[in-house]
Amino acid sequence: MISVNQLVAVSLVYVAFLFAIAFFAERASVRGRSGWLRSPLVYTLSLSIYCTAWTFYGAVGYAARSGMEFVTIYLGPSLVMIGWWWVLRKLVRIGRAQRATSVADLISARYGKSNLLAIVVTLMAVVGVTPYIALQLQSVTLSVSIFSDPVQSDGLSQSTATFWVAFGLAIFTVLFGTRNLNANERHDGVVIAIAVEAVVKLIALLAVGIFVVWGIAGGIGPMMDRIDSSPIGEWSMDRSRWVALTALSAAAFLALPRMFQVMVVENEDERHLQIASWAFPLYLMLMSLFVVPIAVIGLDILPAGSNPDLFVLTVPLAEGQGGLATLSFLGGFSSATSMVIVATLALSTMVSNHIVMPIWLSAQAEGAQVSGDVRNVVILARRASILMIIFFGYLYYRLSGGGAALAAIGLISFVGVAQFLPAMLGGIFWRGATRWGALAGLVVGFVVWVFCSLLPSFGPDAVLSATVFDNGIAGMGWLRPQALFGVEGIDPTVHAIVWSLTLNMVAFVCVSLVTFPQPLERLQGAQFVNVFDHSTQARGWDAAPATSEDLMVMAQRILGPTDALSLFRAEAQRQGLSGHLPEPTQGFLQTLERELAGSVGSATAHAMISQLVGGASVSVEDLMAVADESAQILEYSNRLEAKSAELSRTARQLREANEKLTALSVQKDAFLGQISHELRTPMTSIRSFSEILRDTDELEQAEKTKYASIIHGETIRLTRLLDDLLDLSVLENGQVSLNLDTGNLNDVIGQAVLSAGGDRSTRLTVRHEQAQIDRPLTTDLDRLRQVFINLITNAQKYCDAPRPELRIDVVDHGDGLHVVFHDNGTPIPSESRTLIFEKFSRINDKDGSGAGLGLAICREIMARLGGDITHEPRADGNAFIVHLPAQAALAAQ
Amino acid sequence: MTDRKTNATLFLERRSYRRRRVMDALRLLPIAGLLLWLFPVFWPNAKDGPDAPASVSMSGAVTYVFIVWGVLILSALALWWAFAHRAGEAAEPPERDP
Numbered sequence: 001m002i003s004v005n006q007l008v009a010v011s012l013v014y015v016a017f018l019f020a021i022a023f024f025a026e027r028a029s030v031r032g033r034s035g036w037l038r039s040p041l042v043y044t045l046s047l048s049i050y051c052t053a054w055t056f057y058g059a060v061g062y063a064a065r066s067g068m069e070f071v072t073i074y075l076g077p078s079l080v081m082i083g084w085w086w087v088l089r090k091l092v093r094i095g096r097a098q099r100a101t102s103v104a105d106l107i108s109a110r111y112g113k114s115n116l117l118a119i120v121v122t123l124m125a126v127v128g129v130t131p132y133i134a135l136q137l138q139s140v141t142l143s144v145s146i147f148s149d150p151v152q153s154d155g156l157s158q159s160t161a162t163f164w165v166a167f168g169l170a171i172f173t174v175l176f177g178t179r180n181l182n183a184n185e186r187h188d189g190v191v192i193a194i195a196v197e198a199v200v201k202l203i204a205l206l207a208v209g210i211f212v213v214w215g216i217a218g219g220i221g222p223m224m225d226r227i228d229s230s231p232i233g234e235w236s237m238d239r240s241r242w243v244a245l246t247a248l249s250a251a252a253f254l255a256l257p258r259m260f261q262v263m264v265v266e267n268e269d270e271r272h273l274q275i276a277s278w279a280f281p282l283y284l285m286l287m288s289l290f291v292v293p294i295a296v297i298g299l300d301i302l303p304a305g306s307n308p309d310l311f312v313l314t315v316p317l318a319e320g321q322g323g324l325a326t327l328s329f330l331g332g333f334s335s336a337t338s339m340v341i342v343a344t345l346a347l348s349t350m351v352s353n354h355i356v357m358p359i360w361l362s363a364q365a366e367g368a369q370v371s372g373d374v375r376n377v378v379i380l381a382r383r384a385s386i387l388m389i390i391f392f393g394y395l396y397y398r399l400s401g402g403g404a405a406l407a408a409i410g411l412i413s414f415v416g417v418a419q420f421l422p423a424m425l426g427g428i429f430w431r432g433a434t435r436w437g438a439l440a441g442l443v444v445g446f447v448v449w450v451f452c453s454l455l456p457s458f459g460p461d462a463v464l465s466a467t468v469f470d471n472g473i474a475g476m477g478w479l480r481p482q483a484l485f486g487v488e489g490i491d492p493t494v495h496a497i498v499w500s501l502t503l504n505m506v507a508f509v510c511v512s513l514v515t516f517p518q519p520l521e522r523l524q525g526a527q528f529v530n531v532f533d534h535s536t537q538a539r540g541w542d543a544a545p546a547t548s549e550d551l552m553v554m555a556q557r558i559l560g561p562t563d564a565l566s567l568f569r570a571e572a573q574r575q576g577l578s579g580h581l582p583e584p585t586q587g588f589l590q591t592l593e594r595e596l597a598g599s600v601g602s603a604t605a606h607a608m609i610s611q612l613v614g615g616a617s618v619s620v621e622d623l624m625a626v627a628d629e630s631a632q633i634l635e636y637s638n639r640l641e642a643k644s645a646e647l648s649r650t651a652r653q654l655r656e657a658n659e660k661l662t663a664l665s666v667q668k669d670a671f672l673g674q675i676s677h678e679l680r681t682p683m684t685s686i687r688s689f690s691e692i693l694r695d696t697d698e699l700e701q702a703e704k705t706k707y708a709s710i711i712h713g714e715t716i717r718l719t720r721l722l723d724d725l726l727d728l729s730v731l732e733n734g735q736v737s738l739n740l741d742t743g744n745l746n747d748v749i750g751q752a753v754l755s756a757g758g759d760r761s762t763r764l765t766v767r768h769e770q771a772q773i774d775r776p777l778t779t780d781l782d783r784l785r786q787v788f789i790n791l792i793t794n795a796q797k798y799c800d801a802p803r804p805e806l807r808i809d810v811v812d813h814g815d816g817l818h819v820v821f822h823d824n825g826t827p828i829p830s831e832s833r834t835l836i837f838e839k840f841s842r843i844n845d846k847d848g849s850g851a852g853l854g855l856a857i858c859r860e861i862m863a864r865l866g867g868d869i870t871h872e873p874r875a876d877g878n879a880f881i882v883h884l885p886a887q888a889a890l891a892a893q
Numbered sequence: 894m895t896d897r898k899t900n901a902t903l904f905l906e907r908r909s910y911r912r913r914r915v916m917d918a919l920r921l922l923p924i925a926g927l928l929l930w931l932f933p934v935f936w937p938n939a940k941d942g943p944d945a946p947a948s949v950s951m952s953g954a955v956t957y958v959f960i961v962w963g964v965l966i967l968s969a970l971a972l973w974w975a976f977a978h979r980a981g982e983a984a985e986p987p988e989r990d991p
Contacts, residue, residue, distance in 0.1 A: 068933075068954050075930050078962065082969045083923025085916065224952035235949040239934045246930065274977065278969035285962045292955050 004148045007329060014330055015168060018337075021196055022176045022189030029188035037188050038268040040275035046191050046262045047280050048198035050077055050253060051287050052132070052339035053139035054410040056201055056332045059288065061309030063295035067232040072242060073410075074288050076249030078281040084273055087254065088263070090428055092273055094531045095264035099597045103260045103420055104350045109597075110427035110528050111435035112521030113606040118354035120439065121420060124446050125257050125350060126389065127454075128416030129343055133393030134400065135409045136336035137162050139309075141397075143332050146313050147325075166394045169340045170387055177345040178382045190341060191266055197334035202286060204331025208312055209290020211324055212297045216315075223293050230296040244494040248411070251418040251501075254425075257346035258339065265346075340390070348385035356381040361608070378558070378599065400458075408457060415453050415496050419445035422501070422508045431525045433508070436515040441508025445500050448484075453496035456481045548581040554608060555592060558599050567595060674840035674852075678721055682714035724853040728839065731860035738780040738864065745775035745817065745884075749808055752788035756796065764796045768808045775810060775817070777884070783861045784884075787869065790854045791821045791880050799825035801877070816867070816886040824877040833871060915975045922968055929961045 025037055036042075055073065062070035080088065100106040104125065108118035141162045176189040217223040227233060253259055267273065298311030302318060312332065316324040360377060422445070423438040460466040464481060472479035482492045484499050517525065548568070555564035571591065572582040582588055589609060596605035689707040693699070699707075730736050746768075753766050777784075795806045801824045811818040828836060837859045840852040855869075862869045866885040871878065937948045 067951060068958065071958055075958075078965070079923045079926050079930070082926055082965055083920075085919045086923065227952045227955065228950045230951070233951045235933070235936055235951060235954050236938055237933065237936075239938070242934055243931065271977070274973050278966050278973055281962065281966050281969065285959065285966065289959065292951070 004144060007144065007147050007326065010326055010330070011333060014333070015172075018193045018196065019172065019175075022172075022193040025192035026176065026189040037192055040269075040272040040279070042191060042195045043262075043267065043272040044276040044279040044283065045195035045198040046266060047259070047276060048201070048283055048287075049194055049258055049262055049338050049342045050256075051198075051201065051284070051335060052410075053136050053332050053336035054132075055287065056205065056335040057139050057143070057309050057312055058410060059291045060295045060298065060311045061307070063291050064232065064299055064308035064311065067234075067236060068292070069237060069241060069245065070291060071288055072245035073249045074284040075246045076251070077253040078284050079246075080250045080253050081277050081280045084277040087425065087428075088273055088277075089270070090531060091254070091424075092264050092267050092270055094428055094528055095260075096267065096270075097531055098527070099594050101265060101353060101597070102346055102350045103255065103257050103424070104354050105597075106260070106264075107420065107423050107427065107438065108354070110524055111423075111433070111438050112518050112524055114435050114521075115354060115358055117423075117435060117439055117442070118350075120442055120446075121423075122347075122350040122354045124419065124442065125417065126347055126392070127446075127450075128413050128419075129257060129347060130389065130392045130396055131400075131409050132413040133340055133343060133390065134396035135413075136340050137166055137393055137397045140165050140333060140336045142307075142310060143313055143329055146310055146317065147329070162394065162397060165337075166390050169337055169344070170390045172337075173341045173344050173348075173386050173390070174383050177341065177348070177386065178379050187266065187345070190345065191262070194262075194338040194342060197338040198283075200334045201331040202283065204327045204334075205287060205290065205312070207324060208316060208328050209294060211319075211321065212290065212293050212315060216297050216301070216319065217293065223296075226300065227292060227296050230299055232292075232296065232299070238491055238494075240494045241491055244491075244497045245411075248414050248418055248497050251421045252414040255417045255420040256414075257350065257417070258343040261342055261346040261349075340393070344386050344389050347389050348382050351385040351389070352378060352381035356385065411493055412453050412457050412496075415493075415500060416446075416449050418497070419449060419500060419504055422505045426508055426512070427525070428528050428531075430512075431522070431529045432512055433525065434512045434515045434517040435521055437508045437510075437512025440511040441504045444507040445504030448500040448503050449496065452481050452484065452499060453493075456492065548583070551589075551592060552581065555596070558596055558608075567592070671839060675725070678840070679718065682718045682721075686711050686714045686718075721853075724857060728853055728857050728860060731857065731864060734864075736864055739782060740778060741781045742776060742778045743781045745777045745810060745819070746770065746773060748777070748781055748785050749788055749810075749819070752785050752792060753808075755785070756789050756792035763804055764792075764799060765803070765805045766792065766808065767805065770810055773810075777817075779865050779884070783865065787858045787861050787882060788819075788821075790858050791882075794854060794880075795821065795823045795825070799823045799877075801825050813883075815883075817884040819882040819884065821880045821882070822874065822877060823879075827873040827878055828871065830873070833873070836871060837869070912976075915972060918968075919972050919976065922965065922972065926961065926965045929965075930958070933957070 029037060059070045059073070062073075094100070095106060098106070098109050100109060104118045104121035107121050108114050111117050144161050172193075173190075176193070177187055213220065213223045217226055263273075294311055294315060295308065298306070298308060298315050302311070302314055306314060312328050313325055316322075316328060357378065360381070419442060422441050423433070426433040426441075427438065455464050458464075468481065470480070478485045480486075482495055483490075484495070487495075490498070552564065552568055555567065558564075559567065568582060571588050575582050575585070575588075577583070593605050593609050596608060599605075689711050693704065693707055749768055753768065792806065795804070799806070803824075805824050807820075807822045809820045809822065811820060837855045839856045858869050862882065868883040870881050870883070872881060873879075933949075933954065936954075
């Protein structure tokens with residue numbers, strides 16, 4: 001038999017071990033070597049705070065009383081974890097996106113950062129969870145009493161033990177739970193300690209189970225026989241309880257503040273959740289695997305009247321297994337302590353953020369711009385809350401005397417916290433949920449829970465008189481705590497679950513339907529429900545009145561000088577400013593608010609910023625986003641579409657440019673080919689005739705003269721070609737300088753006719769009828785004359801009519817003057833018309849004397865003069881039309 | 894106003910298709926588990942009275958509940974593996990961090 005002193009010594013060593021582990025984990029975390037602290041395994045194990053002393057000791061007692069019913073407490077959470085895709089994925093994402101610090105923070109943030117809601121949730125959580133903490137203290141005390149000598153034990157030592165346990169837990173939580181202010185940062189020490197405790201309690205329960213099955217019963221087969229022949233050997237399940245308790249445990253798993261703490265707040269990586277989706281059900285299965293065998297053996301070998309809640313301890317003790325009993329005790333101790341630590345941490349965050357801080361802030365005259373370091377206040381508030389909650393638990397334990405069966409308090413607590421579920425799930429899946437709806441649901445659920453579950457649990461005539469039980473409040477029969485609305489015959493627990501949750505949901509939905517949410521509420525609703533579409537906050541601040549100095553001062557008091565400075569400096573750098581003060585843009589205010597929310601909760605952070613900034617502004621864009629459910633997605637898709645259209649437009653332009661470049665390259669090659677050809681032909685004859693002149697001795701003078709004049713002619717042709725090329729190149733590059741002058745158009749035409757040789761040297765008859773009309777003109781007259789000469793000589797060369805004739809008309813046109821050169825030759829074939837203005841294009845060149853550059857030069861000149869030259873086929877010939885711009889004609893008038 | 898249906902492709906490529914079906918299975922698994930675990934409600938019950946058919950033995954009930962549990966855990970493990978495995982090769986559009 002192990003003495004109590006030995007047990008205390010073992011416990012102290014174990015606690016010292018936990019302190020050491022937590023301490024080294026914190027140290028490793030500070031030094032940045034915390035990779036293994038944040039593994040999925042640790043995350044899964046930390047979830048095991050769901051298994052408290054109630055499940056460690058109580059499950060066996062539960063099984064001994066009601067058979068398989070105990071397992072419903074594990075089935076619900078298993079289903080929730082396996083179905084992580086439905087709810088947990090979204091909850092964790094929202095918790096991370098909004099930097100929620102607790103259930104109360106999440107609910108308040110969803111419903112427009114309402115602090116009233118946060119306070120209600122906090123109070124409900126404290127009322128619901130405090131008895132549960134008392135239960136943990138009781139279980140530890142009870143388990144110690146098993147080891148104590150019945151003769152020496154007295155009540156005083158038990159309550160002293162409870163006091164010291166409570167004290168130790170408070171110290172641990174204060175030390176490791178409030179090291180850093182930011183509740184969003186992981187409490188590495190706490191998490192690693194509860195992970196270790198999770199392993200200890202699993203090993204302890206498995207060890208006792210294995211000992212029972214193989215050590216006492218003698219294997220699986222005999223064990224099954226003993227189960228079937230035991231008092232719980234038949235399936236006798238209250239069907240409504242089976243269903244209701246499974247649903248309740250699933251609801252509580254989601255809504256328990258401590259589960260939210262480890263599942264959402266301490267979550268480091270969403271992928272850990274995916275791994276926990278199978279690993280945690282496995283843990284739960286292992287925890288419940290040997291519960292029935294232990295209960296059956298306990299019922300079998302222990303004297304009648306033994307407390308079945310302590311079979312896990314008493315069965316090994318009865319078999320003389322002191323070591324195993326000690327391990328089992330440590331398992332129960334671990335279950336109790338880890339639950340108390342995390343639950344207290346979660347509750348203290350809620351109490352300090354939502355009750356203490358707002359009161360303190362409003363008590364300060366200058367509001368958020370207080371002097372001094374707010375961090376100390378927050379940490380102090382949190383530590384005081386921890387001590388207060390554990391003290392409440394201890395007080396509850398002392399006052400209640402620790403009589404009720406463990407499982408009963410656990411279930412009552414579950415029903416209490418399950419009241420958060422409608423507001424939570426409604427908030428993340430239904431955009432129509434409003435603040436007043438949530439408040440109504442919570443209050444109604446809470447009242448029904450207190451009346452139907454909490455108060456009756458003390459028994460008749462304790463708080464509620466037996467008359468109330470039988471006849472209802474003030475004799476109203478429909479207000480009986482275990483038969484609301486006169487519906488009798490339901491199991492009291494199922495009755496409480498069904499009525500509280502039903503009325504809660506009805507109130508929540510109905511009030512939500514008839515009330516209208518505020519803009520901020522609607523924005524937050526959109527943020528929560530569509531968290532996977534846009535994880536950023538859409539609501540804006542009207543940043544005008546806030547100065548960066550004010551914000552800096554406030555941030556320093558909450559985040560600490562170093563963190564605040566680095567935050568501001570990073571933002572300033574992002575904005576491209578030197579120094580450490582960024583512009584208070586909307587984006588920055590949102591970032592800052594989120595950072596602050598991690599420390600003091602979203603409602604308080606919102607209140608502090610709005611004190612400095614003067615209220616959140618809701619822009620038209622924001623309202624539109626709310627008004628149209630898919631506005632943001634649509635906008636995004638529209639943006640994408642516009643971008644894609646722009647891209648395809650650019651691609652088309654590129655394609656066109658490429659085609660043009662390819663064509664230009666082809667043109668350039670052709671041009672070079674043409675030039676070399678044009679240059680070679682005269683060169684060849686010059687070479688040939690100069691060789692003849694050089695090598696042939698007896699040449700007649702006449703022949704010499706003839707050959708020399710051929711060479712001379714060819715050089716003249718070459719020079720003309722080179723002149724043309726040079727001219728064209730100058731024109732094309734735009735390097736030509738115009739020599740503006742004022743003159744008469746008809747004079748220019750007349751000079752051109754004369755220069756081209758007129759109608760004397762060739763057969764061509766030139767008719768210029770309006771030669772006497774005065775048409776003043778300001779342009780480069782020489783260049784214009786060049787164009788005209790070119791057109792006339794072309795007509796001289798190519799007009800193939802029997803009596804070639806060229807008529808020159810000047811026509812007034814809306815946008816200037818048209819000079820039409822109309823000949824009576826064969827019209828240019830349509831396939832060649834597009835080419836005549838290109839370089840080296842020669843149509844019908846009979847003698848090969850032209851280089852094909854004339855019209856190309858004409859077009860370039862006209863382009864320089866601001867006009868154009870075009871060709872029109874006429875029935876009886878060709879018409880070249882020179883367009884002269886109006887300003888050239890007007891300027892001269 | 895953009896009609897989103899016109900922009901969405903009708904058929905997915907094979908890998909995205911597989912991934913979608915894994916997600917479907919993930920969604921259905923808890924429902925299957927719920928139905929399987931609710932099944933004991935239909936078993937004959939010792940509390941039903943003397944005329945009721947013989948109720949299921951406790952060892953059978955324990956075996957049933959734990960076998961369902963084991964199957965669910967293994968299925969969840971397999972689905973997680975498939976999900977995590979496929980996530981690498983056919984990633985969803987990256988979700989922005991706040």
